Amino acid sequence: MTVGKIWLESVIGVAVLEVVLLFLPVSKAIATIATIAGTAVILFLLLKFHSKKEIAPLSTVKPMLPSTTRQSSGATDQQKSSLDKKVHDNLFSVAETMGFDTQQVSWLSKDTIKTFDQISKIFTEIEEGSHQNAASTQEITASINELSNISAKMRNDILGIENNASEATNMLQRNKDSLESLSPLLNELITSIQRASEDNLKLEESSKKIYKIVEYINSIAKQTNLLALNASIEAARAGSAGKGFSVVSLEIKKLADETKDSISEITPIIDEISNRVSESNKAMENCIDKLKDVETASAASVEIISKIEHSVNMIKKALTDLTEMSSTQMNAVSEIETASNAIAKSVEETYNTVVKLSKDIEIQKEKNDQLAQFSNKLSDTALNLQTLMAKLKTNKEIIFGVNPFTSPDNIRQMYVPILERLGSNLGYKVRTIIVKDYDALIEAMAKNIIDIGWFSPFAYVTAR
Template identity: 30%
Template sequence: MKSITQRILIWLVSSLVILMIVLASGILLNVGKTIEPLVVNSAEDLATQTGKSISTYFGGIQKELEIYTKNSLTKTLLWEVMKMDLNQINEEKDYYKNIFIINQKGDFRSTDDVEKNLSNDPIFTEVMNNENREYYFSDLRKSLTDNSDVIVVSQAVMDVGIKLGIIGAEINPDVLLKELFIDDDGKNRFSFILDSQGKIVAQNSQIPNFNFSELEQVASSDELQTINFDGKRYFVYDSDVDMPDGWSVGRAISEDVLFQGQNNLLRFILIFMIIVIGVMVGLSYFIAKVISNPIIKFSEKLNDVAKGNFKVQFDQNRKDEIGKMGNSLNNLTKALRNSFSEINTGVENVDNSSKELSDLAQQSSATSEELDAQAQDINNNINEIKERISNLSVAMEEMTNSSQNISAVSQDLNNISNDTSNATHESFKTLESIIKLIEKTARVSKNSKEKVSALNESAENVGKIVETIDSITEQTNLLALNAAIEAARAGEAGKGFAVVADEIRKLAEDSSKATEEIAKILNVIKDKTKQTVAASDVTEKSVNQIDKEIKAIETNFKNIESSVNKMNDSIENLSATAQEQSASSEEINSSIHEINESITDIAKDIAEIKKSSDEQSSSSQSISANSEELSALADNLNEQIKRYKF
């Protein structure tokens, strides 16, 4: 279902949109027919102005060279004289590739240090052989010094009407384009120069693989032409230049750029139409709102009244039928507000009374429950205390028995400790006897070692004596041998002496054998005495070690005896304490039985309190249930009344 505002908007907006569409269509058609010729004419005028710029540029170069010819140094045409000035000029002017001079014989010299004869070159012949021409511009040609493409300008050097030679320059065409067409981007707009042969001398296009052959054909026409390349349409126009003769300059502009102004204007008109339509729609919406708002507000307030809102105030200030209807409805809502206010007051009184009754019942019930819970807690605590007292009584009996057992055990320990002390004392005496015996053994061992050492020294001395005897025996044996030799020499007279010498030799041999046996025996004695000395050392060390350990044991026995004495004292104290503890435990046990009887009486009283509390809680719950039912009825009635605002 459409609202009043929507109906008004649809009628007004549809009419305005149709009107604006018709108006916009007429404007767009007229703009296209009017502006397009202006754009084309503007492009042609721009081509003409560009041609004049080229003529001025080349004219300036020609005039510049002509000024150089007025210099007295230039008129000498001597390279060595002019070289420095020409090199300086060439460096200062970016558009000069190089500067050269040619004398009357056609000899060529340039700032690139190139020398050649150009007597048959048009650069020379067009100026020197033509009386009416003082300067010459070449078409695009190869440089006189390298293989690059250049434009050559030559100017006659005159003196009193006589042509002395030529001064000229080579111009890089790319530099020319950079200086004259700085607004070209090379893609949507680029320029080109045609020489007298219709060939492109220079161009600043940045479009890859552009068809310049077709461009040369199109540019030869005197009218505005178009060329299509790579999906773009370019408008091509050119204009003749006054200098050089037969040259022309052209520009190619893409359709988007050429008609950019027209497109911007059309876009502006379209946006303006849209804005106008938007403004008209807004105005229509405002008018619709002015008409429909009072009706919509009246309808919304009636909906509020239908929902129970009697506080709504209708507009009764209007002087039309809506104002009269608003006055009547205001009187109706006022009467309804008064009636519902009285009903609401009665419901609130009933609700408050029921809530107070419910609160009292709940408080009484809560108090009863709290008292019941506390009685239950007390009862539980009493039972727990009784159980703990019972356990304590058993523990006290066990402690009494333990105290008696400790007393008996302490007496036994005291007896054992005394026996241990006596045994320790006897062991200490035995240990003292052992220490004395070990000390005596140490002294005997030391004496034995000293005697064996003396025996070893005596054996050493005897060995030396035996060695002396053995030496004497060897000498005696030699003397006996010499005597036998002398006796043999004496013959019969020396036989008796020979017998004596032989006996002496035998005696010497026997003595030698005896000394050998004695030496062997002495060696055995020395070995045994050394072993005995070593054994005595070991015995002495062992005895000393045993002595140290026995003394340590003696110290330990002393500590044991001291500890046993202390333990005897502690056992006597423990026995006395155990007897005192046994007596105290019996007294505590008697008190515990009395406490247990008192707690039993308290538990009976608590049970009576809990019974009374349960009866009170039951009554409170009954009252609370009745008050809650009354409160629920009051709340239900209150909710029904709350649906209405008054």
């Protein structure tokens, strides 16, 4: 069995795998990973199968110098000399490429997992913030609803106060009109009382005149009585001749006495009338003074009511302005309430979306973990393939082992060419195996899978 047959069988197997993947509903990335993994598995199984039958274990002594490699050539050199060099190189190239590709996939998987962990942490914080925002928005919405109710109640209260102020204004106006109409009546009453007082004064003067007349009549009655007495005396002196004259004198005296009695009755009446008129004048003067006081108080009341009316009108105007402001505020609160409800709905939808995204991220995180596990399996498979290929290396080949101190693709593009030039200058064909970590590099050297290990301090520090 030759290496050419192994190469041919592997090519056929990979072709069949790609045809199968072509008809499967998988993405391009998954198809690429499956192709790499399938190629590694196919080569690994073919090499393992044929190595059990025809390929004996080869010497694992590492070449140190060209002179040493010439000394270690023996049966192994004779056996490998019959192999087709081109197929041998292609197998090693495939193994190297597969090793780098699987390590690159593993590197990217770890980087993706790290990025997704950061994204998951960020989304957890966003979810917590969204939950707090949703709770705060609900509280704000409730407060705005309460403010809207308070604004509506305040507007109704203001309208009620405005109506009461209007009624108070009307009552003040009616009282003012009543007081203003009372002033002319008071003036008329004062005028009438003044006229009555003047009439009383005239009546008092007439009473005084009557009193004087009564006194005069009383004086006449006294004189008449005196004359009657003198006449009686003279009649008595005349004797029988004056007897008739004596009767007349008696009658005159009688009339004088009656006049005196009548005057005695009239005098108290005149005195009483005079006293009553005097008291009436005093009462009228008091009434006039009181009415003037009432008129003054009425005028002051009108002035006070006018001021109160002005104040009430100002309050009414302020209430009207406040009603308009309250209506404007109520409309603004209503708009804010509508906007707040919309924001609350949006925040709730955002929170639900964030929760859904968080769940999707958790699902993707599990898939990334599965992908990382699959990448590790691919890396192990590629390492097993490279281990088998290491047994087929010639004396002119030397295997370098590298741990991933940077991305495998960077190592392949930047550092592998340097190793190849270095080996070419020494007369060796350089093969490169990239392992998954620092410890795997030590283990590969201990098992004689690689000849020279490239240990990076940075990779060691990162691993530790």
